[in-house]
Amino acid sequence: MNVTIDNVQTKADVGADVLVLLHKELLKVRLAEETLAERYREQEMRTPAHFGAGQEAVAVGVCQALLRDDVVFTHHRSHNHYLAKGGSVYELAAELYGRADGCSGGRGGSVHLTAPKVGFIASSAILGETVAVATGAALAFQMDNADRIAVVFFGEGAMDEGSFYESINYAAVKQLPVLFVCENNLYATESPLHVRQAPGTDLCERVRAFKVGARRIDGNDVLEVLQATQAVAKDIRAGGGPYFLECMTYRWREHVGPHFDHELQRTYRSREEVEAWMARCPVVRSGERLMRLGIATAQQLDIWQGEIQAETSADVEKARMAPWPEISTLFQYL
Amino acid sequence: MRELTYVQALSEGLCQAMERDPSIFITGIAVDYPSGIFGSTTEAARRFGPARVFDAPAMENALTGIAIGAAVMGKRPVITHPRNDFMLLGFDNLINLAAKWRYMFNGRAGNVPIVVRAVIGKGWGQGATHSQSLQAPLAHFPGLTVVMPAFPQDAKGLIIAALQHDSPVVILEHRSLYTVSGEVSEAFEATPLGKANTVRIGSDITIVATSLMAYEAYHAADELARHGVDAEIIDLRTIRPLDEDTVLGSIKKTRHLVVADTSWELCGVSSEIAALAAEKGWHHLKAPVCRIALANAPAPVSKKLEDVFYPKASTIARAALATLGADPNRVGELHREDTFKGPY
Numbered sequence: 001m002n003v004t005i006d007n008v009q010t011k012a013d014v015g016a017d018v019l020v021l022l023h024k025e026l027l028k029v030r031l032a033e034e035t036l037a038e039r040y041r042e043q044e045m046r047t048p049a050h051f052g053a054g055q056e057a058v059a060v061g062v063c064q065a066l067l068r069d070d071v072v073f074t075h076h077r078s079h080n081h082y083l084a085k086g087g088s089v090y091e092l093a094a095e096l097y098g099r100a101d102g103c104s105g106g107r108g109g110s111v112h113l114t115a116p117k118v119g120f121i122a123s124s125a126i127l128g129e130t131v132a133v134a135t136g137a138a139l140a141f142q143m144d145n146a147d148r149i150a151v152v153f154f155g156e157g158a159m160d161e162g163s164f165y166e167s168i169n170y171a172a173v174k175q176l177p178v179l180f181v182c183e184n185n186l187y188a189t190e191s192p193l194h195v196r197q198a199p200g201t202d203l204c205e206r207v208r209a210f211k212v213g214a215r216r217i218d219g220n221d222v223l224e225v226l227q228a229t230q231a232v233a234k235d236i237r238a239g240g241g242p243y244f245l246e247c248m249t250y251r252w253r254e255h256v257g258p259h260f261d262h263e264l265q266r267t268y269r270s271r272e273e274v275e276a277w278m279a280r281c282p283v284v285r286s287g288e289r290l291m292r293l294g295i296a297t298a299q300q301l302d303i304w305q306g307e308i309q310a311e312t313s314a315d316v317e318k319a320r321m322a323p324w325p326e327i328s329t330l331f332q333y334l
Numbered sequence: 335m336r337e338l339t340y341v342q343a344l345s346e347g348l349c350q351a352m353e354r355d356p357s358i359f360i361t362g363i364a365v366d367y368p369s370g371i372f373g374s375t376t377e378a379a380r381r382f383g384p385a386r387v388f389d390a391p392a393m394e395n396a397l398t399g400i401a402i403g404a405a406v407m408g409k410r411p412v413i414t415h416p417r418n419d420f421m422l423l424g425f426d427n428l429i430n431l432a433a434k435w436r437y438m439f440n441g442r443a444g445n446v447p448i449v450v451r452a453v454i455g456k457g458w459g460q461g462a463t464h465s466q467s468l469q470a471p472l473a474h475f476p477g478l479t480v481v482m483p484a485f486p487q488d489a490k491g492l493i494i495a496a497l498q499h500d501s502p503v504v505i506l507e508h509r510s511l512y513t514v515s516g517e518v519s520e521a522f523e524a525t526p527l528g529k530a531n532t533v534r535i536g537s538d539i540t541i542v543a544t545s546l547m548a549y550e551a552y553h554a555a556d557e558l559a560r561h562g563v564d565a566e567i568i569d570l571r572t573i574r575p576l577d578e579d580t581v582l583g584s585i586k587k588t589r590h591l592v593v594a595d596t597s598w599e600l601c602g603v604s605s606e607i608a609a610l611a612a613e614k615g616w617h618h619l620k621a622p623v624c625r626i627a628l629a630n631a632p633a634p635v636s637k638k639l640e641d642v643f644y645p646k647a648s649t650i651a652r653a654a655l656a657t658l659g660a661d662p663n664r665v666g667e668l669h670r671e672d673t674f675k676g677p678y
Contacts, residue, residue, distance in 0.1 A: 105440030116444065122443050132427060150403070166391070166396030170397075334501075
């Protein structure tokens with residue numbers, strides 16, 4: 001894969017507290033996702049789940065740059081964004097187990113999450129839908145002169161859909177306060193870029209044709225994502241109109257389900273390619289930065305990881321034992 | 335009571351609702367043109383200005399999603415399609431998202447009080463893609479409310495009801511009814527959703543009709559009366575949720591049923607009413623149910639073909655006579671004067 005990453009200088013003046021927070025958030029998302037993926041193999045979570053391990057830095061970096069009143073929408077690979085915006089691990093796990101305590105009462109499943117109290121409004125399964133919905137939320141904010149922005153995460157596969165272009169054009173025409181965050185993980189299900197894009201395609205160039213500012217960044221560097229988002233969110237808040245961030249990243253597991261592709265002898269991408277991206281693990285890179293800057297020792301990183309893992313495992317096990325929805329609720333909220 | 339045309343009634347309902355609820359806005363192609371969706375949004379544009387009535391690009395899919403997003407953030411968007419055929423482009427957001435939002439997020443992600451207005455075309459060569467009537471596919475989906483006003487009072491009352499409802503409502507308006515006049519209350523009153531209206535009380539046969547066909551049935555009933563047949567007409571008004579009680583109560587009385595719809599038979603509203611009668615009204619019926627629908631083809635443009643494509647008042651009157659065992663040929667051709675002069 002040859003892709004140029006825009007040269008974003010990460011500032012040196014980020015406080016140690018911010019770097020620690022970012023790391024703990026990455027751990028929360030990673031450990032929840034990996035715990036859920038492994039327990040998914042037990043066949044007790046009966047919902048198609050698209051695990052996002054490997055892509056956490058995009059969710060954490062963007063969400064940590066937002067304010068509490070900002071709203072987030074996302075797509076089918078939704079757990080990372082739900083957790084990064086502040087959704088509860090317990091309610092996510094309960095949702096996957098189909099339990100009444102699930103964030104959507106066990107009715108939505110992995111692809112239909114919500115946590116409105118923390119500004120995570122919705123995820124949806126059909127590509128491109130929430131790109132439009134987030135644009136509509138931004139329209140409401142503009143009509144109300146509210147100091148809020150809407151953010152939508154989507155894969156580069158959603159940029160094969162017409163809804164994306166209708167939405168970004170509308171956002172540009174109206175100068176809406178919306179941030180489009182593309183997680184370019186190089187595959188739409190198992191379809192590689194070259195069967196979906198003409199040679200030489202540059203997604204940022206496409207977006208600039210709509211008169212929307214665009215930047216490609218390293219989506220596996222949480223600090224770069226944070227700082228890029230802080231910069232553009234400030235512009236959007238000041239009335240600068242929509243912006244597009246293309247975050248280069250990679251999913252580790254299969255498109256849908258808990259397996260690694262090699263476990264099922266899938267050949268659409270090589271094990272070497274997967275391992276090369278796993279070597280650029282956003283959690284490891286964040287930990288290395290903390291050690292390099294003398295903020296944390298390897299031992300401290302292990303302690304944090306152990307604490308968060310213990311909480312996560314307890315939440316997931318508690319969710320597995322949570323009550324089922326009452327049969328009488330079948331027709332509720334029609 | 336004073337009379338208004340159907341389009342004036344729509345406009346009045348919209349404006350009265352907008353006066354009372356600042357969260358309502360109207361968008362879609364041409365809503366703020368001088369012609370304003372055949373005059374139905376002209377007054378709203380004049381009174382409430384571009385902040386609340388504004389044009390949109392031809393982007394039916396994303397516009398539907400944008401309406402959902404604005405609604406979840408507290409707005410009540412009205413999106414309009416000058417022909418309902420274009421709404422097919424918005425079906426993903428309408429059906430996969432708007433209809434299911436409250437349910438699949440367990441009521442926690444807010445409501446989607448969007449109103450989708452869509453106009454059914456007919457005549458003057460509207461043709462295959464400007465004249466379809468999408469009530470059946472829409473009403474198939476739990477979570478959507480689908481209404482079809484036939485008379486001016488309900489054009490006003492149903493748009494008010496839609497703008498007070500907390501879930502998505504699709505209003506299918508009929509272009510051929512826009513110039514029809516009728517009594518309309520000046521009050522700000524909603525027509526109840528999910529409630530059919532018995533627009534003519536009769537004892538011999540029940541005619542259940544939707545939209546323009548309710549109006550045609552009214553003319554058919556006048557003709558039937560001249561032949562000694564006292565027809566009861568039920569204007570369905572809401573397709574989903576369906577008012578089963580009103581339909582069943584009527585066929586219990588008349589024991590005969592004709593259903594007239596503005597779309598096709600197969601898997602259509604006329605079939606649904608026939609199924610209702612077969613399942614829950616079988617013991618009342620003295621004759622088979624008769625369905626009246628479009629000819630089983632796309633709409634042709636040529637007037638010669640168009641004239642036989644659409645059922646009309648005489649189709650209904652003849653079907654009623656046949657259902658009652660009388661000679662249908664006692665009724666000649668009945669042509670309602672069509673004031674629609676095109677082009678659109």
